[in-house]
Amino acid sequence: MDYQVRQALLDDTAAISELFKSRIGVWQRMDERGHAQDVAYQRLSLYERWQHGVHYRGAWMSLETGALHLNHLLGGAGMPLTVVQGDQGVVGYAEVYHGVEAPPLNGVLHIAQLITDPAAVGADDALIDYLINFGKTHDVQQVTLTRASDELLDAAVTRRFSLNAITCVRRYAVPTRAGQVFYRAVDHSDESPAQIHGWAMPIGRLTSAHHLWAMHMTRLWETIPEMRARKTHRLKFSAAGQDAFLYCRQNLYDLRTADVACWTPKGLSVQLVAAIKDWGQREGYRALHMNISDENVTLFGGDIEPEGYTQEICALEMK
Structure with missing residues (x-):
């Protein structure tokens, strides 16, 4: 097959969105009793469509939000790539984030999304080949x-x-x-x-530091009422001489808990952990949900509660 990989264009938004939407078997909304109800796509709000897009695919569930997201990426937040096959147009898409993290990770190229038309055999290989070659010429240590x-x-x-597992994170409820x-x-x-640049992400690193910064620190989606209704904090922290950026978002069904992510120039410190717990209590939260790497768990004390969720981040090391 003759495939061309190129940077995505805003004109590609509809085609990319269709690739993602084609994987949704049934469109649903919750009724007043909390039961799932099958609904025609056109009858769903932007937010209801968004909820079908797990693993950071929500924006691609509608043309409107897809265009905003793609524009955000093209403005420097990430690397959106499409696979084009002659007159067939766009037959595949990859969303990639290139950043430099603290050692030992260093230059990281994270593949957040990869999707192709099932009929386009080999389109996924074309995308992977492009990324491997990009990594070799752009100081990438790990994909x-x-x-x-x-x-x-x-x-x-x-x-x-x-693939080699480079870190394992587990989800905990951390009392404030x-x-x-x-x-x-x-x-x-x-x-x-x-x-x-060059920072670590000791809390919340389910993908890469750069990808999650692009997802969490943007205020792009606050024009959607349901998104805006959830209390969200984006903070610069300083505790005992250590700086950090903190993202905290109130949970949808338990308003006294929140999800937290944190970026730091160095490793996590006991003082910073204590500061985050104290801040959470002052904000009225009883617990903060955090995805924590195994090497940092002991810093949080013995009263944290594992929630049974584990995730591995894997890498193909560049030679």
Whole structure:
């Protein structure tokens, strides 16, 4: 097959959105009793469509949000790539995030999305080949993906390469608590990923530091009422001489808990953990849900509760 891989264009939005929507078997909404109800796609709101897009695919569930998301990526948030086959047009799409993290990860190229038309045999190989070649010429030490987040992506990679687990994160409920620690937390509105160049992401790293910065720190979706209704904090922290950026979003069904992600220039410290717990209590949260790597768990004390969720981030090391 003769495939061309190129940067996505805004004109590709409809085709990319259709690739993602084609994988949704049934469109549903919740009725007043909390039961799932089958509904025609056209009758769903933007937010209801969004909820069908697991693993950060929500924006692609509608043409309107897909165009905004693609424009965000083209503006520097990520690398959107399409596979084009002659007159067939777009037959595949990959969404990739290139960033530099703290050692030992260093240059990371994270594949967040990869999807192709089932009839376009070999289109996934064309995308993977493009990314491998990009990595060799752009100081990439590791190409990464989140294990089992997408069957198509797993198959496209493992068919040709072996993957090494570079970190394992587990989800915990961390009780908030007043602490004897001095810290400063202020609202942060700068969305530039350049701020976390060379930084680590010790809390919440389910994909890559750069990808999750692009997903969490943008205010792009606050024009959707249901999104805006959930309290969201984007903060710059300073505790005991350590700086950090913190993202915290109130949970949908338990308003006294929230999900947290954190970026730091160094490893996590006990003082920063205490500051986050104290801040959470002052904001009225009883617990903060965090995805924590195994090497950092001991910093949180013995009262955290595992929630049974485990995720591996894997890498194909560049030679």
